Amino acid sequence: MSDSKERNASCGATIMRWAEQLACHSESPGLLTRTYLTTAHRSAAAQLAQWMTQAGMTVRQDAAGNVIGRYEGSAPDAPALLTGSHFDTVRNAGKYDGNLGILLPIACVGQWHQQQRRFPFAIEVVGFAEEEGVRFKATLLGSRAIxxxxxxxxxxxxxxxxxxxxxxxxxxxxxxxxxxxxxxxxEHVLGFMEVHIEQGPVLLDEDLAVGVVTAISGASRFLVAANGLAGHAGTVPMNLRRDAAMAAAEIGLYIEKRCSGVPGLVGTVGQFDVPNGAANTVPGKAVFTIDIRAESDAVRLAAVADVVREMPLIAARRGVTLDVNRTHEAVSVPCAGWLQEQLAGAIASAGLPLRHLPSGAGHDAMAIAALTDVAMLFVRCGNGGISHHPDETMTADDAATAAAVFSRFVEQFSPRK
Incomplete structure (x- = not known):
């Protein structure tokens, strides 16, 4: 095995070992839950700071609780290339969402430190204190502070x-x-590159270890209540029913049809509730959610407009009324072309096939885009791409491959002129 392959394998093993250790910092025995500024969250921050220090970085913690390790460049006070991700979790989480994007660059910096290698720029690894929004129902707190x-x-x-x-x-x-x-x-920042598991099955399905993210999809969400008329399931003829659940179901099927076949566009009815429903009752009310996402805002908004136009037509035909509330609106965040090119070059120089794909999930990079240009490297996850769940998995080989790509990206990095 060549020296570089040995270093990559060692890096991958270190990342996986650290992920297991970091998962021990949890609020709940037997499952991983780590929300903002709990005891488990603060002990995880201390652990990250220790690893950063051992990797040759100077470490500080800001007022939001972000843990920031700085690996100085060849000249003091040089501008920094930023990287990192979040170390808070959802409830009953997986071990790699967020955490990978902190542990991987720390491991890479540790190897450069052992080699006494410096760059014309500094590297700052950020463990963002809060991204998921679990404890206070407010997301991206750490990255928004920065x-x-x-x-x-x-x-x-x-x-x-x-x-x-x-x-x-x-x-x-x-x-x-x-x-x-x-x-x-x-002026102190050259760009931001986040490493993250894909949280989906595309790379897994195509047998690819890594991919270049083109954009973080924008999202439109709604909470809808369909109001019909409850009735006895045996006595109300089909043609006289004002069935709220069937109206909601037809709307859901329309969303599925409208969002199918358009690259990068997805539509989901993730919650569907029939309050006080019974097996022998025609539903008088149904409450459901709509989530429509796309990397192109124009594509997403066109789909939203069609759904908003179709919903009252379905409702009127079925004799129900709708209460429609828009609960969330986020624009797409494109990844910078010049950073995508350099990331693609790093993948090519590692002898790997190149795949571009959008991210349908939100990430800290969305907030950091207000500060500087951003890029993302997706890493394959197993188990059908499941994430935010204890069954979330990845392999040491893929961690090593991602570390090799990240290392090449940094070593070949050229700041934008």
Missing amino acids: AGTFDTAVLEKRDDQGQSMREVMAAAGFDAGELGRAAFKP
């Missing part, structure tokens, strides 16, 4: 125990009044 777009109104949001975010931060030793100082200056 991007300078943190909305201080969320400080008054309360968790399930009634504690406000501001109070929780103070109890953990963080001053919310200092959040503005967490923001990076654009």
Whole structure:
């Protein structure tokens, strides 16, 4: 085995071992749950800081709780290439979502440190303290603080125990009044590259270890209530029914049809509820969600417009009314072309096939795009691409491959002129 292959294999093994160790920092025995500024979250931050220090980085923690390791360039105070991801989790999570994007660059920096290798720029690895939005129902808190777009109104949001975010931060030793100082200056940043498991089956299905992300898809979400008329299942003739559930079902089928066959466009009815439903009752009400995403905002908005136009037609034909509430709207975030090109070059130089694909999930890179150009490297995950679940898996070989690509990207990196 060549020296480079040995280093990559060692890096992959280290990443997998660290992922297992980091998963021990959990609020719940037997499953991984790590939400913002809990005891488990703070101990995970301390563990990341220890690994960063051992890898030759100077470490600091900002007012949002982000853990930041800086590997200096060949000249002091050089601008930095940023990388990283989040170390908070959903409830009953997998081990690699978010965590991979922190552990992998730490392992790579550790190898450069052993080689006493420096670059014309600094490298800063960020463990974003909060991305998932579980505890306070507010997402991307860590990356928004660094991007300078943190909305201080969320400080008054309360968790399930009634504690406000501001109070929780103070109890953990963080001053919310200092959040503005967490923001990076654009002139000190060269770009941002996030490594992340795909959270989907595309790379797995095509037997590819890595892929270049083209854009983080925009999303439109709705909460819809269909209001009909309840009735006895045996006594109300089919032609006289005002069945709310069937109206909702037809809308769902229309969404499926409208979003099928258009590359990058997906539509989902993820929740469907018939309040007070019974086996022998015609449903008088149905409540459901709609989630439509695409890497192109024009494609997404065209689909949304068609769905919004079709829903009342279906409802009127079935004798029901609709209460439609738009609950979320996020624009697409394209990955910078010049960074995509350099990432593609790193993949090619590693002798790997090239695949471009969009990300349908949200990531810290979405927020960092307000600060600097962003790129993403997707890494294959197993088990059908399942994520946000204990069955989320990846292999040491793929971790090693991703580390090799990331290393080549950094070693060949050329700042935008």
